Amino acid sequence: MSLKVFSLYFSGFLYTLLRFKYSNWISVKAWYLAQRKKQLYTSIINSQNSYKNLNFNDYYAFHAALTKNISTKSLQLQTLAYIDIFDEIFANETPDYLISIGDSRLCMEIAIALAKTKKIKVRYIEQGPFNTTFFDDKGVNANISIREKDNYQSTKINEHPISDDKASNKIYSRSPIYRGIDMVLMTLFENTAFYPPDLKYTDLNSYRPKRSHPKIQHFYHEQMALLILQVPLDVNMIYHSPNYKSHTEIVESIYSNLPKNLKLVVREHPLYTNKYEDSLYDYINQNAILIDNSTPLDLAIDSAMMVIVNNSTVGIEAILKYKTVVVLGDAFYDNPAVCIKLENKKELSIILEKAIENEPNKAKIDAFKQELFNSVLLKGAITDNPLQSSITIANKLLTNE
Numbered sequence: 001m002s003l004k005v006f007s008l009y010f011s012g013f014l015y016t017l018l019r020f021k022y023s024n025w026i027s028v029k030a031w032y033l034a035q036r037k038k039q040l041y042t043s044i045i046n047s048q049n050s051y052k053n054l055n056f057n058d059y060y061a062f063h064a065a066l067t068k069n070i071s072t073k074s075l076q077l078q079t080l081a082y083i084d085i086f087d088e089i090f091a092n093e094t095p096d097y098l099i100s101i102g103d104s105r106l107c108m109e110i111a112i113a114l115a116k117t118k119k120i121k122v123r124y125i126e127q128g129p130f131n132t133t134f135f136d137d138k139g140v141n142a143n144i145s146i147r148e149k150d151n152y153q154s155t156k157i158n159e160h161p162i163s164d165d166k167a168s169n170k171i172y173s174r175s176p177i178y179r180g181i182d183m184v185l186m187t188l189f190e191n192t193a194f195y196p197p198d199l200k201y202t203d204l205n206s207y208r209p210k211r212s213h214p215k216i217q218h219f220y221h222e223q224m225a226l227l228i229l230q231v232p233l234d235v236n237m238i239y240h241s242p243n244y245k246s247h248t249e250i251v252e253s254i255y256s257n258l259p260k261n262l263k264l265v266v267r268e269h270p271l272y273t274n275k276y277e278d279s280l281y282d283y284i285n286q287n288a289i290l291i292d293n294s295t296p297l298d299l300a301i302d303s304a305m306m307v308i309v310n311n312s313t314v315g316i317e318a319i320l321k322y323k324t325v326v327v328l329g330d331a332f333y334d335n336p337a338v339c340i341k342l343e344n345k346k347e348l349s350i351i352l353e354k355a356i357e358n359e360p361n362k363a364k365i366d367a368f369k370q371e372l373f374n375s376v377l378l379k380g381a382i383t384d385n386p387l388q389s390s391i392t393i394a395n396k397l398l399t400n401e
Contacts, residue, residue, distance in 0.1 A: 001096070001398060008107060008199065010185060011178035026107055027196040030081040034074075041080045045073070052083050053117065059109040065238045066201040074197040075106070082110040090118050097397055101125045101382075103139045104235040106198040125382070125393070129313045132377040133389035135396070142240040142311065142330035146376050150335075172385035201233075225262045225352075226304035227254055230269050230312040232276065240311050241329040243345040248279040250328065254308060255287060257349040259356060265290045267300060269312075306355045315339065320369055324358045326351060333372070337364040 006026040007013040016023035034041060049055055060075040098115040100108045103124050115122050125133060126140035138145035189195035229247050230236065237245070244250045255264055266289060268276065273293055284291060292300065301307055301317065306324040309315040311331035318325045325339040334341045340358060342351050380388025395401075 004095075006107075006111075008105065009182050011182045014181070015178055026082075026085070027199055030078055030085055030107070031196040033084060034077040034081040037081070037084075038077060041077050042073075044080060045076050051080055052087055052114075054083055054110070054113055056080055056083065059113070060106050060198070062104050062235060062238050063106055063198050063200075063202075066233050069191075070197050070200050074193075078197050079106060079110065082107055083114070086111045086114045090114055090120065094118065095120060098122045099125060099393075099397075102235070103141070103143055104239055123393075123397070127382050128377050129316050130377075131379075131381045131384070132373075133380060133382050133393075134376055135378050135389070135393055136376045140332075141236055142332060142334075144332045144376055146332060146372060147335070149371065150337075170385050171383050172387075223262050224265050224304050225254070225258060225306050225308060226300055227251065227264060227266050227308045228269075228310075228312045228314045229266060229272070229276065230310060231272055236311045236329065236331075240331070243328055243342060244310060246279075247276055248283060250310060251280060251289070252283055253345060253348060254352075255283075255289060257352055259353055262305065262352075262356075263290070265292055265300075265304070267291070267297075268293050306352075306358075316372075319360075319365060322360045322362055322365060324355050324360055326355050332376075333368070335368065337361065338368045 002022075004022040004024070005012070005016045006024045007016065008027045010025060010028075013023050013025035044051055045056075049057060056076060056079045059079055063070060063075055064072065098111060098120050100112060100122065101124075102108060103112065103126075112122055122137065124136050124138070124140045124143075128134045134140050134144065136144050138148070185195075186199075190200050227250070229250075232247055244253065251266060258264055266284065268274070268291065270293075283289075295303075297314070297317070298321075301314075301321055301323055304323065306326055307314070307318040308326045309318075309328065309331070311327065311329040311334070315325050315327055315331055316333045319333055319338050326342065327334045327339050328342045328345075333339065338360070340351055340355050342348060378389040378392045380390075380392075382389065
């Protein structure tokens, strides 16, 4: 079985090329095709909503949500170019599998949509919790197949046993040169027309300025609700957050609906410490809400009466510690058997009151854990050195599992 790699970023293209493997910088290829066929594509955009049986306006929502500085027209042109490219690829050679790392970038969404129309098997890969890798045939994040199941009665024994202990695996030491080149290209061309629109503003963590926030304190006791923040402009906030569109809105909503006897403690995402929007810190300061990023996460979870998440992976960590977890958005673990799911934010006050009295069902959590670890998680993170999950995935593909 052969493998062809299509890379969004130059770093991936260069890495594969230098190892004498098939390499394709797909985002730039699409950008070039969009420029070359701009007149034709513009005519299509102005006269119809679908192209080659795909509604091309359905596939760039993630990128449009990142910023208002990307024109809709440029995303539409890029979309049509991707449709042509993958339509030609699948016409010339029918792969046994399309493997997608993630499921929500423009390039991936187009490739997946076309693969499905041609009955090509699709498999999805994503970093998982507890040094694991998600591997599924439905999607990742809130699209994963385990969300379709109501009862967990898995008896399958995983050939690579997985534990929810946080193993200290050796991390692959990535050369800074590859990522450095990506950052240079982004800096030079992101604000120009010479940069693929679906790459623009996808690296917001790289240059977002830090802001000040209230001094860190340690104030953990049994009457504390721990609210976990996550990266603002990622797919989980854009695609899988039906109730809230910003972290300011989340904090305001939780604080105003929290039972009076509870103290709210906010924990920022490690990549976004001091980097959230000004309105968030203004609200926190005005209401003397505590931020604590320094207490070990395990201790913070253990000390909380409840853990509140939108769809952060911290949610599954807290669930497997038999902690009451309130889930505000859509997540792979948001089954009501193991957490308290908010369906309508008008009911938040009721949900939080319910959480105070909630007693997690350990048997159901154990069953969910077994199903999760045996069905969609593979041992080993995608950053491990050496890689474990890639070998397992290769074997599964070769044996059509």
